[in-house]
Amino acid sequence: MATSNIPEATAKRLPIYYRYLNMLATAGTDHISSTELAEVVKIDPATIRRDLSYFGALGKRGYGYNVLDLLEFFKKTLSQDKLTNVALIGVGHLGQALLNYNFHQSNNTRISVAFDIDQALTGKIQSGVPVYPLEDMKEQLRLQQIKIAILTVPIEAAQAVTDDLVEAGIEGILNFTPLRISVPKRVRVQNVDLTNELQTLIYFLQHFNE
Numbered sequence: 001m002a003t004s005n006i007p008e009a010t011a012k013r014l015p016i017y018y019r020y021l022n023m024l025a026t027a028g029t030d031h032i033s034s035t036e037l038a039e040v041v042k043i044d045p046a047t048i049r050r051d052l053s054y055f056g057a058l059g060k061r062g063y064g065y066n067v068l069d070l071l072e073f074f075k076k077t078l079s080q081d082k083l084t085n086v087a088l089i090g091v092g093h094l095g096q097a098l099l100n101y102n103f104h105q106s107n108n109t110r111i112s113v114a115f116d117i118d119q120a121l122t123g124k125i126q127s128g129v130p131v132y133p134l135e136d137m138k139e140q141l142r143l144q145q146i147k148i149a150i151l152t153v154p155i156e157a158a159q160a161v162t163d164d165l166v167e168a169g170i171e172g173i174l175n176f177t178p179l180r181i182s183v184p185k186r187v188r189v190q191n192v193d194l195t196n197e198l199q200t201l202i203y204f205l206q207h208f209n210e
């Protein structure tokens, strides 16, 4: 099955599988059953088998999955076999935290450039990443062929910055702002909202705890 046709819920679990397979490979595990993998990643074995079946028969009955083969497969599927450069827009409290973190767990995804309107921040290198003035954004994104941006600007600036990102050819936006930004169909937006996550957790604790 083409990877673009897999269910979104499956797609969201792929990085989890990838991370744990990396750990298993580092620990020298050469094969693993879906039940063992389920224990490690805390996802039920039937879901794991179904998720992996979307990509063809990757496991062998009675043997399970070859860790290195599976890892290699996910590396390609998640484009982790090549470096993906990402831009950060808005180097405030949240933006600086992301710059500091800079996806250290992954060797293949990194924030390589940042933009802000605050002159106290621009023209400097922060956590190894150059911070440019917003005026340079479109030109730099095109020049550096960056297709993914992380949006950490105040809500009032979110749509205008998004419009510029779209104009510069960005294809994916990780949106931390509370605004549901409008983009053309070709652009994919992934919203991240820690307040929602916390409220969901509180809801589950209140309604589903015995």
Ligand SMILES: NC(=O)c1ccc[n+]([C@@H]2O[C@H](COP(=O)([O-])OP(=O)(O)OC[C@H]3O[C@@H](n4cnc5c(N)ncnc54)[C@H](O)[C@@H]3O)[C@@H](O)[C@H]2O)c1
Binding pocket: 089, 090, 091, 092, 093, 094, 095, 115, 116, 117, 118, 134, 151, 152, 153, 154, 155, 157, 161, 175, 176, 177, 178, 192, 193, 194, 195
């Ligand atoms: N999703 C979440 O879980 C979560 C958590 C915290 C904050 N946020 C959101 O993230 C955003 C940033 O929060 P913060 O606390 O870092 O704010 P902040 O005020 O500390 O930082 C915002 C930064 O954006 C810059 N900026 C303003 N207008 C800009 C523009 N047009 N172009 C480029 N840069 C611009 C500012 O100079 C500043 O450096 C806000 O929208 C906030 O609501 C989301």
